[in-house]
Amino acid sequence: MTRKFRSTRKFDKHYQALSKACKKQVLKSIELFIANPSHPSLRFKKIQGTEGFFELSVNQSLRIIIRVETSGQEQINTFYIIGKHEQVFPVK
Numbered sequence: 843m844t845r846k847f848r849s850t851r852k853f854d855k856h857y858q859a860l861s862k863a864c865k866k867q868v869l870k871s872i873e874l875f876i877a878n879p880s881h882p883s884l885r886f887k888k889i890q891g892t893e894g895f896f897e898l899s900v901n902q903s904l905r906i907i908i909r910v911e912t913s914g915q916e917q918i919n920t921f922y923i924i925g926k927h928e929q930v931f932p933v934k
Contacts, residue, residue, distance in 0.1 A: 843912075847876060849921040853906075856924045864904060868924065871900045875908075875919075895922070897930075905930050 849857075857868060874881050875898060885899040889907070898906040907930050909920040923930055 843915055843917050845876075845917045845919060847919050847921070850923070853921045853924055860924075864900075867900050867904070868906070871898065871906070872921070900924075903927060 857865065860868065871884060875884055875886065879886055883899075885897075887897055889895045889897050894909050894911055896908045896910055898908055900906060903926045904924070905927055906924045907922045909922050911918045911920070
Protein backbone atom coordinates (compact mmCIF):
# COMPACT_ATOMS: atom_id res chain seq x y z
CA MET A 843 0.00 0.00 0.00
CA THR A 844 1.25 3.44 -0.93
CA ARG A 845 0.99 6.16 1.73
CA LYS A 846 0.45 9.76 0.64
CA PHE A 847 0.57 12.86 2.82
CA ARG A 848 -1.04 16.28 2.49
CA SER A 849 -2.30 19.08 4.69
CA THR A 850 -5.31 21.38 4.82
CA ARG A 851 -5.07 25.16 4.59
CA LYS A 852 -6.27 25.35 8.20
CA PHE A 853 -3.40 23.10 9.31
CA ASP A 854 -0.89 25.20 7.33
CA LYS A 855 -2.25 28.44 8.82
CA HIS A 856 -2.11 27.16 12.39
CA TYR A 857 1.36 25.69 11.82
CA GLN A 858 2.67 29.06 10.59
CA ALA A 859 1.39 30.72 13.78
CA LEU A 860 3.45 28.40 16.02
CA SER A 861 6.71 29.42 17.65
CA LYS A 862 9.97 28.34 16.05
CA ALA A 863 10.52 25.73 18.79
CA CYS A 864 7.03 24.26 18.32
CA LYS A 865 7.48 24.14 14.54
CA LYS A 866 10.67 22.13 15.06
CA GLN A 867 8.82 19.66 17.33
CA VAL A 868 5.96 19.36 14.81
CA LEU A 869 8.32 18.62 11.92
CA LYS A 870 10.13 16.00 14.00
CA SER A 871 6.80 14.33 14.88
CA ILE A 872 5.62 14.39 11.26
CA GLU A 873 8.89 12.85 10.06
CA LEU A 874 8.58 10.16 12.71
CA PHE A 875 4.94 9.53 11.75
CA ILE A 876 5.90 9.11 8.09
CA ALA A 877 8.70 6.70 9.00
CA ASN A 878 6.86 4.79 11.74
CA PRO A 879 3.25 5.75 12.59
CA SER A 880 3.16 3.26 15.46
CA HIS A 881 6.14 4.80 17.30
CA PRO A 882 5.11 4.97 20.99
CA SER A 883 6.15 8.62 21.47
CA LEU A 884 3.48 9.74 18.96
CA ARG A 885 0.61 8.15 20.91
CA PHE A 886 -1.19 7.81 17.56
CA LYS A 887 -4.77 6.64 18.12
CA LYS A 888 -8.23 6.71 16.58
CA ILE A 889 -10.57 9.40 17.86
CA GLN A 890 -13.62 7.70 19.32
CA GLY A 891 -16.93 8.46 17.65
CA THR A 892 -15.34 9.57 14.36
CA GLU A 893 -14.84 7.94 11.00
CA GLY A 894 -11.22 8.03 9.86
CA PHE A 895 -9.88 10.68 12.25
CA PHE A 896 -6.80 10.05 14.39
CA GLU A 897 -4.85 11.99 17.00
CA LEU A 898 -1.09 12.35 17.10
CA SER A 899 0.72 13.92 20.06
CA VAL A 900 3.55 16.34 19.36
CA ASN A 901 4.18 17.12 23.03
CA GLN A 902 2.11 17.23 26.22
CA SER A 903 -0.21 19.95 24.94
CA LEU A 904 0.11 20.07 21.13
CA ARG A 905 -1.94 17.69 18.96
CA ILE A 906 -2.28 16.98 15.26
CA ILE A 907 -5.56 15.61 13.94
CA ILE A 908 -5.08 13.40 10.90
CA ARG A 909 -7.73 12.04 8.56
CA VAL A 910 -6.82 8.65 7.11
CA GLU A 911 -8.61 7.50 3.97
CA THR A 912 -8.02 4.47 1.78
CA SER A 913 -8.56 4.57 -1.96
CA GLY A 914 -7.61 1.38 -3.77
CA GLN A 915 -3.95 0.73 -2.97
CA GLU A 916 -3.40 4.25 -1.59
CA GLN A 917 -3.67 5.45 1.97
CA ILE A 918 -4.14 9.22 2.08
CA ASN A 919 -3.08 10.88 5.33
CA THR A 920 -4.35 14.45 5.62
CA PHE A 921 -2.89 16.64 8.37
CA TYR A 922 -6.23 18.22 9.23
CA ILE A 923 -5.65 20.61 12.13
CA ILE A 924 -2.98 21.35 14.73
CA GLY A 925 -3.29 23.01 18.10
CA LYS A 926 -3.48 22.60 21.83
CA HIS A 927 -5.67 19.77 23.08
CA GLU A 928 -8.47 22.16 24.10
CA GLN A 929 -8.41 23.78 20.63
CA VAL A 930 -8.70 20.60 18.59
CA PHE A 931 -11.10 18.93 21.05
CA PRO A 932 -13.39 21.79 22.15
CA VAL A 933 -15.53 21.22 25.24
CA LYS A 934 -19.23 21.19 24.45
